[in-house]
Amino acid sequence: MTSLNLEENFQSKIDTEIKIEPKDWMPDAYRKTLIRQISQHAHSEIVGMLPEGNWITRAPSLRRKLILLAKVQDEGGHGLYLYSAAETLGADRDELVQQLLTGKAKYSSIFNYPTLNWADIGAIGWLVDGAAIMNQVMLTRTSYGPYARAMVRICKEESFHQRQGYEIMMAMAGGSPEQKAMAQDALNRWWWPSLMMFGPRDSESAHSDQASKWKIKRKSNDELRQQFVDVTVPQAERIGLSVPDPDLKWNEARGHNDFGEIDWDEFWSVVKGNGPCNRQRLQARIKAYEDGAWVREAAMAHAEKKEQRKIEPEAAVKAA
Amino acid sequence: MKKEWPLWEVFIRSKSGLNHKHVGSLHATDAEMATENARDVYTRRNEGVSIWVVESKHITASDPDDSDPLFEPAKDKIYRHPTFYNVPDDVTHM
Numbered sequence: 001m002t003s004l005n006l007e008e009n010f011q012s013k014i015d016t017e018i019k020i021e022p023k024d025w026m027p028d029a030y031r032k033t034l035i036r037q038i039s040q041h042a043h044s045e046i047v048g049m050l051p052e053g054n055w056i057t058r059a060p061s062l063r064r065k066l067i068l069l070a071k072v073q074d075e076g077g078h079g080l081y082l083y084s085a086a087e088t089l090g091a092d093r094d095e096l097v098q099q100l101l102t103g104k105a106k107y108s109s110i111f112n113y114p115t116l117n118w119a120d121i122g123a124i125g126w127l128v129d130g131a132a133i134m135n136q137v138m139l140t141r142t143s144y145g146p147y148a149r150a151m152v153r154i155c156k157e158e159s160f161h162q163r164q165g166y167e168i169m170m171a172m173a174g175g176s177p178e179q180k181a182m183a184q185d186a187l188n189r190w191w192w193p194s195l196m197m198f199g200p201r202d203s204e205s206a207h208s209d210q211a212s213k214w215k216i217k218r219k220s221n222d223e224l225r226q227q228f229v230d231v232t233v234p235q236a237e238r239i240g241l242s243v244p245d246p247d248l249k250w251n252e253a254r255g256h257n258d259f260g261e262i263d264w265d266e267f268w269s270v271v272k273g274n275g276p277c278n279r280q281r282l283q284a285r286i287k288a289y290e291d292g293a294w295v296r297e298a299a300m301a302h303a304e305k306k307e308q309r310k311i312e313p314e315a316a317v318k319a320a
Numbered sequence: 321m322k323k324e325w326p327l328w329e330v331f332i333r334s335k336s337g338l339n340h341k342h343v344g345s346l347h348a349t350d351a352e353m354a355t356e357n358a359r360d361v362y363t364r365r366n367e368g369v370s371i372w373v374v375e376s377k378h379i380t381a382s383d384p385d386d387s388d389p390l391f392e393p394a395k396d397k398i399y400r401h402p403t404f405y406n407v408p409d410d411v412t413h414m
Contacts, residue, residue: 070364084346085344088345150344297323299349300349
């Protein structure tokens with residue numbers, strides 16, 4: 001087939017909702033876009049373990065500690081599903097990790113905000129995981145098979161993450177006045193960064209057109225953001241908390257909430273590396289990677305030695 | 321010395337009576353570690369009762385570009401399906 005035919009054939013599969021699988025022909029740009037998006041998604045899961053990991057030792061009860069441990073372990077697992085999906089496209093795992101550690105690859109900016117107190121753990125589960133779910137539910141129908149399948153697994157697990165977060169917020173909002181104030185404060189601090197998670201406005205978004213033609217993304221940033229606002233506002237009201245946006249108002253004609261403008265200067269500043277925790281997060285990842293190097297090497301050497309012993313048991317005994 | 325751990329494909333039997341199904345892949349130094357990692361990565365919620373792991377390099381896959389000639393022989397043999405045959409409606413248990 002000529003390259004033109006290959007490309008037409010590829011697009012017609014996408015148009016008729018046939019998934020693209022690893023060994024199928026695909027345009028280089030499709031492959032590159034997916035590797036970039038999937039690996040950055042994986043990095044976000046891994047870096048996302050840090051703000052919550054910060055509170056595991058200080059969880060207010062054993063129940064909460066078990067839950068938080070399980071949640072953080074899930075995030076690690078999600079990172080692994082995604083790296084393995086990226087590898088089906090020919091990406092090299094170690095290279096992807098290097099891109100994160102050198103700052104060449106981005107991860108979700110939301111994890112560059114600090115977790116100051118326990119209410120933040122509630123707010124993250126409810127809002128940050130809630131926003132991530134909006135995006136990820138859409139991605140269960142993405143055109144690349146392994147990415148879509150990883151998303152199905154992830155979405156099943158994320159649902160617990162969001163519910164446990166909301167439960168924390170509900171407990172605090174229904175507690176003492178101080179506890180309720182903490183819950184409200186956490187909502188105040190996490191609301192806008194959560195809205196920023198959906199990315200730039202559609203009119204400013206660099207990748208949207210091609211990504212929707214290829215059905216990598218099936219909803220625009222603004223559509224997903226609107227959807228998130230509409231489902232989250234009543235959840236806040238239900239537990240007596242108020243969303244920190246004076247412009248928030250139900251618009252009967254649109255059938256949606258109108259809401260205020262995001263501080264885009266803050267958005268770009270955090271993307272460019274100047275958020276409250278960018279340096280700290282990256283340093284933590286680099287430290288983990290470097291401190292773990294000898295373990296990775298020793299495990300490999302041990303496996304090779306065991307294999308060698310299986311092949312020539314006598315020689316290995318002599319050598320020892 | 322820098323050497324990446326090899327890649328393994330993971331297959332899980334979700335319950336007795338069902339076949340093992342491919343769920344994804346992971347890196348591990350050997351089969352034992354691959355099995356243990358597969359337990360942690362792919363069965364945190366009772367998704368399995370049995371795990372198979374095989375190093376990815378040992379899997380041979382058919383080439384999608386050849387799928388037409390490869391699968392074509394089955395396409396025109398509709399007489400292999402029970403619906404190809406006319407049997408009177410009042411004949412039961414068939």
